[in-house]
Amino acid sequence: MPKGKIAGITGNEAMAEAMRQIAPDVVAAYPITPSTQVVENFSQFVADGKVPTNFIAVESEHSAMSACIGAAAAGGRVMTATSSAGLAFMWEMLYVAAGLRLPIVMACVNRALSAPLNIHGDHSDSMGARDSGWIQLYGENAQEAYDNALMAIGISEDLKVRLPVMCCYDGFTISHSIERVELLADESAKKFVGTYKPLHPMLDVTRPATYGAVDLQDYYTEHKRQQAEAMAEARGAIKREAERFAKLTGRAYGSFETHRLEDAQFGILSLGSSAGTLREVVNELREEGIKVGTLKLRVFRPFPAEELAAALGHLKVLAVLDRSDSFGAFGGPVFHEVRSALFELPARPRVVNFIYGLGGRDLTLEEGRQLVHRLKKAVDTGKIESHYDYLQVRG
Amino acid sequence: MSGKKGWKELEFGGVIPGGGTSDAYVTGGWRTFRPVRDKKKCVNCLTCWVFCPDSAILVVEGKHGDFDLKHCKGCGICAEECPKKVKAISMVEEAEFKNEGVCHAEG
Numbered sequence: 001m002p003k004g005k006i007a008g009i010t011g012n013e014a015m016a017e018a019m020r021q022i023a024p025d026v027v028a029a030y031p032i033t034p035s036t037q038v039v040e041n042f043s044q045f046v047a048d049g050k051v052p053t054n055f056i057a058v059e060s061e062h063s064a065m066s067a068c069i070g071a072a073a074a075g076g077r078v079m080t081a082t083s084s085a086g087l088a089f090m091w092e093m094l095y096v097a098a099g100l101r102l103p104i105v106m107a108c109v110n111r112a113l114s115a116p117l118n119i120h121g122d123h124s125d126s127m128g129a130r131d132s133g134w135i136q137l138y139g140e141n142a143q144e145a146y147d148n149a150l151m152a153i154g155i156s157e158d159l160k161v162r163l164p165v166m167c168c169y170d171g172f173t174i175s176h177s178i179e180r181v182e183l184l185a186d187e188s189a190k191k192f193v194g195t196y197k198p199l200h201p202m203l204d205v206t207r208p209a210t211y212g213a214v215d216l217q218d219y220y221t222e223h224k225r226q227q228a229e230a231m232a233e234a235r236g237a238i239k240r241e242a243e244r245f246a247k248l249t250g251r252a253y254g255s256f257e258t259h260r261l262e263d264a265q266f267g268i269l270s271l272g273s274s275a276g277t278l279r280e281v282v283n284e285l286r287e288e289g290i291k292v293g294t295l296k297l298r299v300f301r302p303f304p305a306e307e308l309a310a311a312l313g314h315l316k317v318l319a320v321l322d323r324s325d326s327f328g329a330f331g332g333p334v335f336h337e338v339r340s341a342l343f344e345l346p347a348r349p350r351v352v353n354f355i356y357g358l359g360g361r362d363l364t365l366e367e368g369r370q371l372v373h374r375l376k377k378a379v380d381t382g383k384i385e386s387h388y389d390y391l392q393v394r395g
Numbered sequence: 396m397s398g399k400k401g402w403k404e405l406e407f408g409g410v411i412p413g414g415g416t417s418d419a420y421v422t423g424g425w426r427t428f429r430p431v432r433d434k435k436k437c438v439n440c441l442t443c444w445v446f447c448p449d450s451a452i453l454v455v456e457g458k459h460g461d462f463d464l465k466h467c468k469g470c471g472i473c474a475e476e477c478p479k480k481v482k483a484i485s486m487v488e489e490a491e492f493k494n495e496g497v498c499h500a501e502g
Contacts, residue, residue: 101408162407200410208414215409222402223409229402 025076075201098133103156120360261293426469
């Protein structure tokens with residue numbers, strides 16, 4: 001295997017590197033904080049002749065996703081990047097990309113939604129898009145952002161899947177922090193993603209096809225059922241790509257990553273950059289004999305319900321941390337699904353929800369410790385103060 | 396809904412492979428007014444063929460071969476565009492043809 005290199009780069013630079021190595025046929029994008037540098041760096045690669053991609057500078061995110069859809073239907077391998085309001089502006093087209101079964105890969109650099117105006121990281125943007133039919137992978141750091149992008153290509157292009165993939169990572173915390181990142185050699189990355197074989201390329205005039213025809217009461221249900229099946233099939237594709245990737249790099253990925261969870265009495269589940277902080281807290285408090293562990297969820301769509309039930313079922317109490325709220329619901333989006341996944345177990349943990357990290361508010365080690373002590377109290381007394389609460393909020 | 400393909404057989408994403416498939420999709424049932432041509436007045440200038448948005452004017456050996464009622468939606472453009480000196484096309488309410496049966500749209 002050709003030797004890669006170790007670089008000190010930001011999450012966005014790592015994503016742009018992945019895109020350069022993948023060398024998609026088309027990238028259509030509109031810059032928005034904190035994903036801007038992905039597009040900025042990539043367009044520089046195009047201008048410098050380092051990648052043969054057709055880069056389309058469009059006038060909005062709605063147009064960015066529309067152009068991606070057109071290019072993907074034409075038969076191209078397509079990528080883009082966005083954040084927050086940009087993702088919100090793509091909303092209509094997100095559903096079209098998934099519904100037409102086009103394997104588009106997008107970096108979603110997580111950022112809060114207005115109002116009030118906030119440019120920093122939380123999961124309100126991608127969690128809102130959780131029902132759009134996109135596969136969602138969450139990365140904890142720049143390395144995972146890079147690795148997820150490379151694996152996303154094979155997942156989305158799997159003939160049983162053919163769904164778009166969102167590679168999510170926290171705005172600023174990951175996107176703008178410089179970290180040590182192991183990059184593959186260009187040839188290895190190119191070989192790993194392989195060549196794309198479109199199913200019905202519109203540019204093939206010898207085999208005409210219609211995309212986006214009206215689909216009414218007599219067929220719409222069947223096409224939606226296919227989408228549900230594609231998500232189920234994605235589980236296998238995600239596993240296969242992770243195995244191929246581990247063979248190549250030694251870095252292993254599952255639907256989630258556990259830390260000292262096997263013999264834990266209680267646990268904390270989170271997504272994204274705060275997982276590292278929580279692991280540190282667990283290591284510290286384990287020294288004091290507190291039996292706590294963590295689970296970092298990597299794949300949110302398709303939701304790994306059965307795997308989660310197997311990994312979490314033995315706990316007495318589980319705290320699910322949501323970095324976005326679902327106002328008026330019974331807790332945040334991750335909480336709903338995790339709790340539901342555990343419901344069929346004969347004996348299941350008490351599950352509590354904490355909303356945290358909104359608008360980029362850092363989860364500190366001290367806040368992590370306080371959370372663990374609060375959970376320990378619940379384990380010891382058997383009393384749950386509240387099923388749904390805000391962490392880090394001033395009273 | 397018998398006779399229609401199930402979800403395991405259908406193409407992904409509602410993609411319809413093959414060309415010219417709109418020919419099989421009968422849309423004439425949307426029509427309220429039907430174009431009727433007076434063959435004695437018609438001079439076969441084919442102005443109607445030029446303007447018809449649904450390619451529903453059939454041309455046979457260079458002459459007006461009447462209307463494709465499976466696809467004509469009764470917009471009336473042909474009647475409007477027929478030269479003033481000729482006025483060979485008139486729009487007649489579909490109800491007038493009830494004894495001939497109505498052309499229904501199919502899914």
